[in-house]
Amino acid sequence: MSELTLGYFLRRLGMWLLTIWIGATLIFTIPRLAPGDPITAMVERMIQQAGYIENSADLIEAWRARFGLDGPWHVQYRNYLLSMVRVDLGYSLANFPARVTDIIGRSLPWTLGMVSIATILSFCAGNLIGALMAWRRVPAFIRNILPVSLTFTSIPFFMFGILLISFLAFKWKIFPAFGNYGRGVEPGWNLDFILSVLHHGLLPVLSIVVTSMGFWALGMRGMMVTTDGEDYMILANAKGLRSRRIFWFYGIRNSMLPQVTALALNLGAVAGGSLLVELIFGYPGLGYFLYQAIISADYTVIQGIVFMLIVGVATAVLILDLLYPMIDPRITYSKGQA
Amino acid sequence: MSAATAAPTGSQDSARRGLNTWDSPWLNFKFLLGLSMIAIILLMAGAGPLGLYDTTRARVASAPLNLPPAWTNIDNPFFGEPDPEYPLGTDSDGRDLTAVLLVGAPRSLHIGLIAAGAGMLIGVVLGFSAGFIGGWWDAFVRTISDSIITIPALAVLIVISAFVKNLDVVILALLLAAFAWPGPTRLLRAQVLSMRERGYVQMARLSGANTFSILFREMLPNMLPYLAASLTGNVSGAILAATGLEALGLGPTRIPTMGMTIYHAMYVSALFRGMWWWWGMPIVALVIVFTGLFLMTVGLDEIANPRLRGIREQ
Numbered sequence: 001m002s003e004l005t006l007g008y009f010l011r012r013l014g015m016w017l018l019t020i021w022i023g024a025t026l027i028f029t030i031p032r033l034a035p036g037d038p039i040t041a042m043v044e045r046m047i048q049q050a051g052y053i054e055n056s057a058d059l060i061e062a063w064r065a066r067f068g069l070d071g072p073w074h075v076q077y078r079n080y081l082l083s084m085v086r087v088d089l090g091y092s093l094a095n096f097p098a099r100v101t102d103i104i105g106r107s108l109p110w111t112l113g114m115v116s117i118a119t120i121l122s123f124c125a126g127n128l129i130g131a132l133m134a135w136r137r138v139p140a141f142i143r144n145i146l147p148v149s150l151t152f153t154s155i156p157f158f159m160f161g162i163l164l165i166s167f168l169a170f171k172w173k174i175f176p177a178f179g180n181y182g183r184g185v186e187p188g189w190n191l192d193f194i195l196s197v198l199h200h201g202l203l204p205v206l207s208i209v210v211t212s213m214g215f216w217a218l219g220m221r222g223m224m225v226t227t228d229g230e231d232y233m234i235l236a237n238a239k240g241l242r243s244r245r246i247f248w249f250y251g252i253r254n255s256m257l258p259q260v261t262a263l264a265l266n267l268g269a270v271a272g273g274s275l276l277v278e279l280i281f282g283y284p285g286l287g288y289f290l291y292q293a294i295i296s297a298d299y300t301v302i303q304g305i306v307f308m309l310i311v312g313v314a315t316a317v318l319i320l321d322l323l324y325p326m327i328d329p330r331i332t333y334s335k336g337q338a
Numbered sequence: 339m340s341a342a343t344a345a346p347t348g349s350q351d352s353a354r355r356g357l358n359t360w361d362s363p364w365l366n367f368k369f370l371l372g373l374s375m376i377a378i379i380l381l382m383a384g385a386g387p388l389g390l391y392d393t394t395r396a397r398v399a400s401a402p403l404n405l406p407p408a409w410t411n412i413d414n415p416f417f418g419e420p421d422p423e424y425p426l427g428t429d430s431d432g433r434d435l436t437a438v439l440l441v442g443a444p445r446s447l448h449i450g451l452i453a454a455g456a457g458m459l460i461g462v463v464l465g466f467s468a469g470f471i472g473g474w475w476d477a478f479v480r481t482i483s484d485s486i487i488t489i490p491a492l493a494v495l496i497v498i499s500a501f502v503k504n505l506d507v508v509i510l511a512l513l514l515a516a517f518a519w520p521g522p523t524r525l526l527r528a529q530v531l532s533m534r535e536r537g538y539v540q541m542a543r544l545s546g547a548n549t550f551s552i553l554f555r556e557m558l559p560n561m562l563p564y565l566a567a568s569l570t571g572n573v574s575g576a577i578l579a580a581t582g583l584e585a586l587g588l589g590p591t592r593i594p595t596m597g598m599t600i601y602h603a604m605y606v607s608a609l610f611r612g613m614w615w616w617w618g619m620p621i622v623a624l625v626i627v628f629t630g631l632f633l634m635t636v637g638l639d640e641i642a643n644p645r646l647r648g649i650r651e652q
Contacts, residue, residue, distance in 0.1 A: 019486075026494050031497065031498070031500075107416075153632060154625065156582070158582070159600075166609055242371060268489055270489035272493055275492060276492075305493075306494065310494075313488050314488055
């Protein structure tokens, strides 16, 4: 049904590469504009702790070479880009033998699972509420959901997370405050583990869903109001189609596309916000390890995690772009559009 | 908002009530409510300089430790007696939280305003030129803004501030602006493209107006509500990023801000120790700021799009 032309696919792939390249270049450039370098700073810290380190100048030189921080900047930049292409993010500065990719490999599934479930839930629920808001024949209680959920929309994810922890975890002790699964639970495909993961994941997911649902609802309401005024809606009514069918296949179907665009545009913000949610909940995803890396001034890990985050968001946007034709076949992917 | 587009929905009402000056779409309840919430936060900055409150107590060790807010009667040997001298209580580093609020909340808003203002300026220039010049420049601007918009600003800022210690407030705001421009750029470009063929723009072109005056004297006034909605949205986005950065302990450290207060509170586990007034104060202040900005954005959307206004009467 969809006409996913090769040209469109290649253009989108180009956008994906461009986004990652811009992100990688920002991460590379900005720290180098700042005075001082991480290796010297680290050796100085070691000197403070140990009192005296022999040949500290040689050590700095050796480590600079080890972490690719020597040579003129264009050579560094070329090496950096090449290592990014090979997904070789180097070694952790603070926990030396550990590779950055290992740290990310351990934490990425948790972030990916939590954030994507939360985003999908809030997107679906928010859009449904918003669409119902603009629909004439709905019970009054649904109309009241929007103002309530909108009051939460302006609260940052992580602040709502603090509130959830203080009430649901500390005061009433319904949910655990920290971690991804309970102690003494064997990880694996057994019911105990799955239940424990769900129990621990519910609060972080809730803090994202509740605070972002209203945003989708508001946008969808606006779109539905516009769609409702179209001629084909009047025709559908005149034909005597059932109200439910008009709502789903005429109303929502035609209001969806701008919302999907908005989703693609907001994924970056959602990913950024979820970093802090993980920190608040001690959830061992990218955000949590990013914070650990900040505390221990582990620059390679910081760069690696942020790079992975940019790649992740860009990939999600790419997937959404490629799904467009299925959501709205009206769009043709001829040149000059998209 | 031009009168022409507002007329269809409002015509029946105005015929019934008679036109009066209070029919202006700018007298939107949500917009005005949000505006007044923001104004209150901004006015709090005056409390210190005007001598209404001793804001120097926002410094460490300038007040007794661990005082609960004055209106509570918490009886806990770990905390002090509530003291009317410190209405919102104090933290365990001896900061007076009332003073922190009066200094910090307007400061957080300032960062957002500078960042969003600078971002808007870039957006106006790029969006207008892309929409009007078109061609390769349009394609270039669109591609760059589409890819920047998906980069998580907070993540890049974390990298920056992890390397640059003690960021200056203005520098931080400008860094935030580097991520705030794609939104307004996209919006303005789309608006220019749709307005380019409208009658009044063609009229102006026929009467010999130059491009510059068409853009700024004919088009810009019609986009004001859209621009303002985008601006308030950006202000809250910038504050969100700045607060997140501060809550990680990475923001400017010389002046107290709301995010930094959250960082301090979390750092010493105020949550476990039951010192809710410590982490609660910045959250309440920020929720007021965000809600105010959000109400303004929604109100401005209704001002810009008369169809949304009509929905209430259904």
